[in-house]
Amino acid sequence: MTSPATGAAGLPDYAPIPQSAFGPALNEQGYYVGRVERNLYWVTDGVYQAAFLTTDDGVVLFDAPPSIGGNLQRAVDEIAAANGVSNRVTHLVYSHHHADHGSAASLFDGDVTRIGHEETKRLLLRDDDPARPLPEVTFADRYTLEVGGERVELAWHGPNHTPDNIYIHFPDHDTLMFIDVVNAGWVPIYNLNLSEDVIGYMGAPAIALSYPWTHLISGHLGRLATRDDVAVHQQYIADIDASAQEALASVDPVPYYVAGGANVWAGVKGHLDAVTERAAAPIIAKYTGVLAAADIEAFTVTTTFQIMQSYRLDRGHSGPVHP
Numbered sequence: 001m002t003s004p005a006t007g008a009a010g011l012p013d014y015a016p017i018p019q020s021a022f023g024p025a026l027n028e029q030g031y032y033v034g035r036v037e038r039n040l041y042w043v044t045d046g047v048y049q050a051a052f053l054t055t056d057d058g059v060v061l062f063d064a065p066p067s068i069g070g071n072l073q074r075a076v077d078e079i080a081a082a083n084g085v086s087n088r089v090t091h092l093v094y095s096h097h098h099a100d101h102g103s104a105a106s107l108f109d110g111d112v113t114r115i116g117h118e119e120t121k122r123l124l125l126r127d128d129d130p131a132r133p134l135p136e137v138t139f140a141d142r143y144t145l146e147v148g149g150e151r152v153e154l155a156w157h158g159p160n161h162t163p164d165n166i167y168i169h170f171p172d173h174d175t176l177m178f179i180d181v182v183n184a185g186w187v188p189i190y191n192l193n194l195s196e197d198v199i200g201y202m203g204a205p206a207i208a209l210s211y212p213w214t215h216l217i218s219g220h221l222g223r224l225a226t227r228d229d230v231a232v233h234q235q236y237i238a239d240i241d242a243s244a245q246e247a248l249a250s251v252d253p254v255p256y257y258v259a260g261g262a263n264v265w266a267g268v269k270g271h272l273d274a275v276t277e278r279a280a281a282p283i284i285a286k287y288t289g290v291l292a293a294a295d296i297e298a299f300t301v302t303t304t305f306q307i308m309q310s311y312r313l314d315r316g317h318s319g320p321v322h323p
């Protein structure tokens with residue numbers, strides 16, 4: 001693969017970001033808040049996303065990314081003032097335990113009821129971060145949250161990005177919130193968006209699509225996602241999967257192990273790097289200009305490596321059994 005030329009600030013001259021990857025402009029405080037449907041709103045700082053529901057009994061906040069931080073309450077205040085409803089956050093739902101989506105939770109203390117998956121609670125106990133107080137309400141598979149006449153369906157369908165990442169469905173708002181799997185208009189960052197369960201991550205978009213919704217709050221970047229965004233993401237991952245299988249089958253490992261000699265790990269590196277590069281190159285070429293940042297090679301390369309390893313380790317294609 002060729003490296004792009006170096007441009008300003010030492011960054012390579014990457015391909016232009018497609019206009020479709022951007023969302024609305026931020027205000028002077030650095031956030032945008034917009035209506036999703038009726039009394040469901042989303043907030044972004046251009047990189048992270050959260051959501052909130054205004055009700056007669058108070059506000060339900062979904063995630064609290066620290067990068068949005070104090071702008072969460074500012075966004076709530078702005079919408080509550082415009083609509084003459086309460087701006088008091090009474091409930092906070094954790095999508096998953098990660099700090100980058102939850103560690104502004106401690107800004108909402110007092111009478112707030114926090115809700116999360118039971119594994120979220122276990123992981124937050126483990127991580128012992130005062131910025132992410134434990135959920136008081138937990139569930140294993142499903143939980144219906146009812147506040148002020150509004151209904152939200154929380155569900156856990158197995159591990160994906162993390163062991164605890166849940167699906168948050170707003171059946172009366174035509175919306176799904178599902179974080180850190182699909183990035184609307186952009187490729188996943190390193191290692192399938194820093195995901196722990198490759199098979200779970202690869203299967204999650206189909207589960208997301210099995211819900212009825214028009215708007216997806218995906219947790220990242222500057223706009224809401226559509227069902228088409230999920231389909232493009234699925235195709236990107238499916239293309240990587242097919243390319244990794246092709247490369248595994250066609251790259252001869254023998255020369256790498258011969259060259260490595262007694263240093264077996266050197267042989268492993270040579271072989272797996274060659275497979276990964278061969279598999280990733282056509283994906284980077286195909287998606288540059290389609291998904292933003294597809295030409296940041298490290299993202300597609302590390303995601304390809306993870307999927308290729310999962311093909312060997314999870315799906316059992318690691319080679320013949322010694323006779």
Ligand SMILES: [Zn+2]
Nearest residue numbers: 096098161180
């Ligand atoms: Zn995460």
